[in-house]
Amino acid sequence: MYFHIFISNCNHLADILLLLFSDLRVTVLIISAILGVYWIFYVPCNWTKSLQSVGYMPAVNSINFWKRINSCKQHSINGFRRPRLIGITELPPPYPNGWYCILESSSLIAKNVTYVSCLGEHFVVFRTFDGQVNVLDAYCPHLGANMGLNGQVKGDNIECPFHQWSFRGSDGTCANIPYSHTEPKGIKVRKWICREINDGIFIWYHSENEKNHWELPFISAVDNKELVFHGRNEFYINCHIQEIPENGADLAHFPSIHKAFLLTGLEKRGEHLISRIVQHHWEAIWSTSVSPKTHVATLDLKHSIHLFPKFNILEVNVQAKQIGPSFVHLHLKSSLFGQIEILQTITPVEPLIQKVVHRFYAQKFFGPLIKLMIFAESVMFERDIVMWNNKTYRSKPQLVKEDAAIKNFRNWFSQFYTENSKSFLESRSALDW
Template identity: 55%
Template sequence: MSNGYPEAPDKAVYKNAVVLTLFVVILTTILFYWMFYVPFNWTKHMNDVSYSEVLKSENLSSGAHKRDAINRLRKARKIGSKELPPPFPNGWYGILESSNLKPGGVKYVSCLGEHFVVYRTETNEVFILDAYCPHLGANLGIGGRVVGDSIECPFHQWRFGGTDGKCKHIPYSTSVPQGSKVRKWTSQEFNDFIFVWYHADTTEKPWDLVASVNKMNNDFVFHGRNEFYVNCHIQEIPENGADLAHFGAIHNESIFAGSLTPKTSMLSRFGYHLWAASWSSSKGPDKHIAEVTLSHKLEIFKNLYCFQMDVSGKQIGPSYVNLALYSPTLGHFRILQTITPVEPLMQKVVHRFYGPRWMGPLMKIFIFGESVMFERDMNMWNHKVYRKNPLLVKEDMSLKQFRLWFAQFYENSKSYPEVTNVGW
């Protein structure tokens, strides 16, 4: 109780100490929660990676002029359309992350030269249909409503069943026109992705995606993701795993040296990454699977290594990679990669990271490092031309083997000129 006299010094000090302690406790709790329970998200578009030097020379840093300049650079780049493989290979594609589709949710997804409506019923079933209503062409994925296992058109409320795509109900008509339906796509949900089966031959049966992947550890949790948009042909991204020589060329310098000019950065020697790699493909029923194995060491001083890691990357078809990682120090963790052709030469690449809960702070550092390394590859992909018959040396044999293996996914596929009408 105040008596008009100043507070005793010891009481003021005590009060300040309590306030400071409370502040530190709250801040520590928030930091702890973020490190262990909040997933880390790293998203980069093309204008954020590999075009900055060119834009700097034109004194463009933001806004519409920047986007226009990047689009101009994309069009000006030599494409070599006659050499390009078909842009949409056959296989399973992860077109939507499960967390982006809640029960009763509807999404419109445009990729692979197709237009999909993806929706989840209240009983958690996922269906994928063609997006445009056969009545008057409304987009079922924009304003469509889930009713039971059907999707209802926002324009005239025609309903189409998820199991077969057939029209089930027209509210203002006593009959449903014979043959009124939209295409139903084969799909499955697995490892936090919604996949669609895409094949040039619509009668071709899909391979078993689940059987091709090692089961996720029960104690693994989701730690974060990154997302990139890359200006290249889809084949060039997984081909990187068979390009064994490129690891030493662009991935040796420290992750703290950044992604654009790591060799000239002052931080380039703040840790040195050493790689050993091999690539192989499967035969017989599992011919759609290939595997890259990597051995990584982080050298901080000459012959002094502070971190080692072994990576087994299983490439399943043209677009899905399951990376199992092991470190004697940290144990096991996992990265799942999907590549989705948004356009013939525009790939959306997502990596999702999983591991034990206690690895939260370390996984955030790892997501940062993997993202920087991927951006270094983007600097190449965004500006290179595809060589159908590259000049190779004997040490590039794995590249030749990769292309022979990957060619199986182009059976009956439309060529780049057919898809884009180039020269037509």
């Protein structure tokens, strides 16, 4: 709808400009300039990469074999992943207990139904007429139809597309069987604890089926629209979920991976001329919180850009709150662009495939700078993805005293595993039917 309104307004603008300027070329240039300014300030950007796009090199050297690149890339990816399965018994359970973002709020309008598969589960997510979001098990208990595909919202219920059985969003009980006079006692699907907060739809996952022990924080600047949404990035990564937040406690990786200027590639980045002129410098401290917020860890980060490399030309202070296994709230402050909030969510699509999304919020008039920041953050994050996509997990790594934060992180993260947390082998076998 908004797109059609935008196009209609553009057509009216073009008619007015043609009346003012007889030269079509001038009109085209003016319209292009206006659209460019509008995009920079008002249109959120979307940096999206698939699993094959980052961190794997195609197994061909000649650019003439374009038709072979995708197949060769997939072959290379499979080649990297196979040897990493050696020693899989070292892996922690792939689905830690906690809150997980299974959908962004903007993806679900009123009366819409969506199917989501993650965490080894299958969900039907739907929004009722009054805007309430409900999450149930996707498969109907009758004959197993997927209610997330062509299911319909009827009041506060979800109606199965196969035989029109309907289930209450509030508790998952069967509310109606249209062709039966029998009261559907005891028929229900699982109702998942869910929250819509910070522009995301989250569910509580726990291997012992325990109720949520803690709540996600309400970020007021995001929910009250004090800060504007400027864009997002999205990546799929081939690793265990624990390895992504562990990066924050791996303090030694910052100068190794992220020192070189963002416009240089990861390969031979230290040899690049521009890396001798412009460098990123990092100072980091990782810590845990005390009771009752033992589920929270904090990374205090000071990021500066140096020229030649003595002159500090930009400084950004970052506080990253790791809240549970999958949610990170990054609060950035700088004299150049003020306050920025970045929300990171990690969702295990499969035991060793993670969907990672960053959403960026800042004041409206910082649009151009925030788009540059989204580019910069995406490039830096892709450097980490190259490592994650090609490494193996070490349950007992050889650490030195300077790596103490990694050991502390693993002790802290272990609280999200419990006795009945499914192992990697159990979780993977559930996919092989």
